[in-house]
Amino acid sequence: MRQAGRSLPEYRAVRGEGSILDAIGKPELAAEITLQPVRRYGVDAAILYSDIVVPVAAIGFGVDVAPGVGPVVAEPFHSKDDLRRLRPLEPAIDTPYVLETVRIVAGELDVPLIGFAGAPFTVASYLVEGRPSRTYAKTKALMKGDPSTWHALVDTLAELALASLRSQIEAGASAVQLFDSWAGALSPADYERYVLPASRRIFEGLADTGVPRLHFGVGTGELLGLMAAAGADVVGVDWRVPLDVAAQRVGPDKAVQGNLDPAVCLAPWDVVEAETRAVLRAGAAAPGHVFNLGHGVFPETDPDVLKRVVEVVHGEHG
Amino acid sequence: MRQAGRSLPEYRAVRGEGSILDAIGKPELAAEITLQPVRRYGVDAAILYSDIVVPVAAIGFGVDVAPGVGPVVAEPFHSKDDLRRLRPLEPAIDTPYVLETVRIVAGELDVPLIGFAGAPFTVASYLVEGRPSRTYAKTKALMKGDPSTWHALVDTLAELALASLRSQIEAGASAVQLFDSWAGALSPADYERYVLPASRRIFEGLADTGVPRLHFGVGTGELLGLMAAAGADVVGVDWRVPLDVAAQRVGPDKAVQGNLDPAVCLAPWDVVEAETRAVLRAGAAAPGHVFNLGHGVFPETDPDVLKRVVEVVHGEHG
Numbered sequence: 001m002r003q004a005g006r007s008l009p010e011y012r013a014v015r016g017e018g019s020i021l022d023a024i025g026k027p028e029l030a031a032e033i034t035l036q037p038v039r040r041y042g043v044d045a046a047i048l049y050s051d052i053v054v055p056v057a058a059i060g061f062g063v064d065v066a067p068g069v070g071p072v073v074a075e076p077f078h079s080k081d082d083l084r085r086l087r088p089l090e091p092a093i094d095t096p097y098v099l100e101t102v103r104i105v106a107g108e109l110d111v112p113l114i115g116f117a118g119a120p121f122t123v124a125s126y127l128v129e130g131r132p133s134r135t136y137a138k139t140k141a142l143m144k145g146d147p148s149t150w151h152a153l154v155d156t157l158a159e160l161a162l163a164s165l166r167s168q169i170e171a172g173a174s175a176v177q178l179f180d181s182w183a184g185a186l187s188p189a190d191y192e193r194y195v196l197p198a199s200r201r202i203f204e205g206l207a208d209t210g211v212p213r214l215h216f217g218v219g220t221g222e223l224l225g226l227m228a229a230a231g232a233d234v235v236g237v238d239w240r241v242p243l244d245v246a247a248q249r250v251g252p253d254k255a256v257q258g259n260l261d262p263a264v265c266l267a268p269w270d271v272v273e274a275e276t277r278a279v280l281r282a283g284a285a286a287p288g289h290v291f292n293l294g295h296g297v298f299p300e301t302d303p304d305v306l307k308r309v310v311e312v313v314h315g316e317h318g
Numbered sequence: 319m320r321q322a323g324r325s326l327p328e329y330r331a332v333r334g335e336g337s338i339l340d341a342i343g344k345p346e347l348a349a350e351i352t353l354q355p356v357r358r359y360g361v362d363a364a365i366l367y368s369d370i371v372v373p374v375a376a377i378g379f380g381v382d383v384a385p386g387v388g389p390v391v392a393e394p395f396h397s398k399d400d401l402r403r404l405r406p407l408e409p410a411i412d413t414p415y416v417l418e419t420v421r422i423v424a425g426e427l428d429v430p431l432i433g434f435a436g437a438p439f440t441v442a443s444y445l446v447e448g449r450p451s452r453t454y455a456k457t458k459a460l461m462k463g464d465p466s467t468w469h470a471l472v473d474t475l476a477e478l479a480l481a482s483l484r485s486q487i488e489a490g491a492s493a494v495q496l497f498d499s500w501a502g503a504l505s506p507a508d509y510e511r512y513v514l515p516a517s518r519r520i521f522e523g524l525a526d527t528g529v530p531r532l533h534f535g536v537g538t539g540e541l542l543g544l545m546a547a548a549g550a551d552v553v554g555v556d557w558r559v560p561l562d563v564a565a566q567r568v569g570p571d572k573a574v575q576g577n578l579d580p581a582v583c584l585a586p587w588d589v590v591e592a593e594t595r596a597v598l599r600a601g602a603a604a605p606g607h608v609f610n611l612g613h614g615v616f617p618e619t620d621p622d623v624l625k626r627v628v629e630v631v632h633g634e635h636g
Contacts, residue, residue, distance in 0.1 A: 137616055140581035144589045184537075187557045187579060189596075219502075221539045222558050239505045240540050261505060263458035271462045278507075298455055 002047060002216075003296030004037035007303050011036055020051050020065045027100035034105045034113070040303060041310045045112045045175070046105060048168065050098065052118025052179055053126060055160040058094040059087050061127065069131065076130035076138075080149045089160045091167030098164070099171040106172025114214065115173030117161040119180030120154035120198040121191075122217075127153070136185045143194045154198035162205040169209050177214040178202060178232070184219025191223050196230050203231025214257060218295050224249040224256075238294035239264075243279070247286035255288030262293045265301045265309065272305055276312045320365060320534070321614030322355035325621050329354055338369050338383045345418035352423045352431070358621060359628045363430045363493070364423060366486065368416065370436025370497055371444060373478040376412040377405050379445065387449065394448035394456075398467045407478045409485030416482070417489040424490025432532065433491035435479040437498030438472035438516040439509075440535075445471075454503045461512045472516035480523040487527050495532040496520060496550070502537025509541050514548050521549025532575060536613050542567040542574075556612035561597070565604035573606030580611045583619045583627065590623055594630045 005011035014032060015023060024030050033049040053071045057063040062074040062085075077085075091099060106113050125139045126132070133139070143150040165176045180199065183191060203213050215232035217223065221241045228235050228250040237246040237258035246256045264275045283289030291313045297306065323329035332350055333341060342348050352367040371389045375381040380392040380403075395403075409417060424431050443457045444450070451457070461468040483494045498517065501509060521531050533550035535541065539559045546553050546568040555564040555576035564574045582593045601607030609631045615624065 135581060135616060137581045137584055137618070140579065141584040144582065144585040144593075184558065188560060190579075219537055219558070222560075222563070240502070240537070242506060242540075245540070261458065261508075263453060263455045264462065266455055266459040267462035275462075298453060300455070 001037060001041070001043060001293055001297055001306065004041065004043075004306065005033050005049070006299040007297050007301040007306065008036055008040060009303075010040070017067065019067065021054070021057055024050055024054060024101075025097050027097050027104055030097070030101040031104035031108070034101065035108060038109065038111060041307050042314070043111070043310055045114055046109055047114045047177060048098075048102060048105070048116040048173065050116040052123055052181070054095060054098065055089045055117070055164050056086070056123060056127065056157070059089055059160070061085055063126070071126040071132070073127055073130045077124070077127040077142075077153065079146070080152075083149065083152055083156065086153075086156045086160075089163040091163055095164065095167075099167055102168050102171035102173055106174075112174040113172060115165050115168035115176040117165050117168075117176065117178055117202075118157075119161065119178045119183065119195075119202070119215075120157040121186070121195040122180050122182045123157050123161075124150075124153050125182055125185075136182065140186075140190075143190070147194070150194060151198075154195065155201065158198040158201040162202045165202065165206060166209070169206075169211055173211070175212040175214060176206065177216055180215065180217045180220075180227070183217045183223060183227075184221075186223070188222050188226060191226055196226055199227075199230040207231070216257075221246075221249075225251060228254040234288070234290060236292070236294075240294075243282040243286045243289060247289075252287075255290060256283075256286050257290040257292045259292070259294040260309070262295050262298050262301070265293075265305050266298065269305065269308065272309060273312055276309050280313065319355060319359070319361060319611055319615055319624065322359065322361075322624065323351050323367070324617040325615050325619040325624065326354055326358060327621075328358070335385065337385065339372070339375055342368055342372060342419075343415045345415050345422055348415070348419040349422035349426070352419065353426060356427065356429060359625050360632070361429070361628055363432055364427055365432045365495060366416075366420060366423070366434040366491065368434040370441055370499070372413060372416065373407045373435070373482050374404070374441060374445065374475070377407055377478070379403055381444070389444040389450070391445055391448045395442070395445040395460075395471065397464070398470075401467065401470055401474065404471075404474045404478075407481040409481055413482065413485070417485055420486050420489035420491055424492075430492040431490060433483050433486035433494040435483050435486075435494065435496055435520075436475075437479065437496045437501065437513075437520070437533075437535075438475040439504070439513040440498050440500045441475050441479075442468075442471050443500055443503075454500065458504075458508075461508070465512070468512060469516075472513065473519065476516040476519040480520045483520065483524060484527070487524075487529055491529070493530040493532060494524060495534055498533065498535045498538075498545070501535045501541060501545075502539075504541070506540050506544060509544055514544055517545075517548040525549070534575075539564075539567075543569060546572040552606070552608060554610070554612075558612075561600040561604045561607060565607075570605075573608060574601075574604050575608040575610050577610070577612040578627070580613050580616050580619070583611075583623050584616065587623065587626065590627060591630055594627050598631065
């Protein structure tokens with residue numbers, strides 16, 4: 001469950017104020033935050049506490065994550081000249097704290113740790129827009145108006161993600177999840193042309209590691225087949241697409257992950273239980289289904305409800 | 319083209335500051351704003367300058383539209399008791415300015431005027447959330463936690479929309495568009511259970527008028543068939559769904575409207591032209607296709623680009 005910590009009092013107690021990047025930069029703290037949902041909920045895997053802008057921030061692009069806002073960029077990416085502001089990531093030097101966090105967590109967990117990286121499109125959208133966007137107008141204008149610069153940008157971001165994920169695997173992550181949270185803003189044609197090749201670089205570059213490769217986005221109903229084709233083994237599905245439909249779209253030999261609406265967790269328990277069971281029933285028809293929420297946990301969610309959802313998934317009720 | 323005025327200097331010159339509700343309340347001004355895009359672009363229909371909260375504001379629910387924010391509600395809808403704050407709309411008394419605007423515009427236009435109303439789900443989401451939302455958490459909690467209150471709410475909002483649209487038709491509108499802009503936040507199962515019956519009330523209540531009934535939303539890929547089943551004759555499609563796929567989903571005897579990504583209009587002209595032609599080609603395989611953007615016009619769009627898009631659609635280039 002992504003962003004599960006936000007609902008936990010023990011998270012708020014240790015997290016403090018300020019940028020998430022500060023917390024990510026402290027391995028003991030980041031490891032503790034990664035472990036909290038596993039302890040509290042008994043989930044079957046942990047996801048590294050991180051942020052999609054960690055690598056670009058680490059190489060000095062001038063990105064921060066403003067509390068209550070999201071990623072903000074002091075000088076957004078405008079044109080070809082800005083490519084010079086990006087360089088390859090050397091994980092051991094640029095993000096040693098990430099590797100230390102992975103080592104601590106992997107040493108303490110008896111369930112798999114899923115490594116974390118942002119996908120090229122979504123990271124690029126923050127660099128270009130300079131802050132969270134609802135329209136991605138500048139991002140789309142760049143990709144369509146100057147495709148060669150766009151491709152250079154997303155290819156560079158793909159190399160950053162690949163380097164980060166490989167280093168996380170070496171440090172002990174036993175699966176990876178690539179977050180293309182906002183790819184759903186694109187048409188299938190644009191995704192295939194401007195995004196898929198860069199994301200494929202990452203998945204193909206991880207093939208030799210043998211770890212499961214998960215791919216996440218929201219509002220990606222029409223992109224599920226393409227996200228699978230990019231090389232993901234497991235494709236995240238939000239609640240907008242029924243799991244049987246999603247399983248058809250990702251095709252054989254691929255699994256789907258999802259798709260309980262996190263808003264459901266704010267309803268009375270009988271509703272939550274019924275909808276959790278409905279997801280499990282639908283998932284039974286989707287080979288390799290991984291139960292999850294369809295998006296991040298809402299901060300106002302009652303942790304006890306999430307605990308009971310996990311229990312239902314584990315067959316501990318009725 | 320929805321919200322086409324936002325890109326026009328002549329709109330900004332007459333619109334002034336303040337709530338859109340003030341401008342809507344002045345028939346001469348609202349008529350002028352409705353007519354501006356038709357004069358400038360030569361489009362084949364006008365859409366009434368309005369807002370989805372006009373009826374609920376008119377019956378005194380305490381709604382305003384804050385510039386740069388959107389609809390804000392002083393005391394949001396919390397529970398069953400709030401139903402008392404809603405009453406039927408008497409268009410001639412509550413919204414005489416809307417009818418006067420329709421009469422002025424219909425008298426001046428030689429293309430059809432499309433009437434305007436907000437659909438029950440999207441209007442309800444503003445009443446419940448109190449302001450624009452990305453998650454619709456409170457709305458979903460109400461619909462799932464207290465379905466009888468929810469159904470009473472959306473049925474009441476359906477009656478408001480129906481009364482408003484019927485009065486607009488009587489005043490001279492020759493088609494109607496029902497805006498369920500944010501219905502795409504829902505799963506198909508939730509849409510079918512909690513939204514479709516209320517929207518169907520509106521479409522069925524207009525059947526005897528014989529006017530074309532358009533239905534609009536974004537991110538509604540999985541809902542297109544249900545939106546058609548609710549009784550729309552034409553279903554809006556955003557750029558996320560290819561038009562041939564959309565045509566299959568809405569089924570026979572229904573038309574699709576869309577679906578150029580408004581972000582494309584910020585790209586160089588050769589890109590805009592190519593993507594406009596691609597929409598026309600895809601639309602040729604979708605019976606009764608109505609060309610449109612897939613969402614509202616971005617304010618930063620160059621009006622000359624939109625003018626040329628219309629010319630391409632009208633076959634005036636190559």
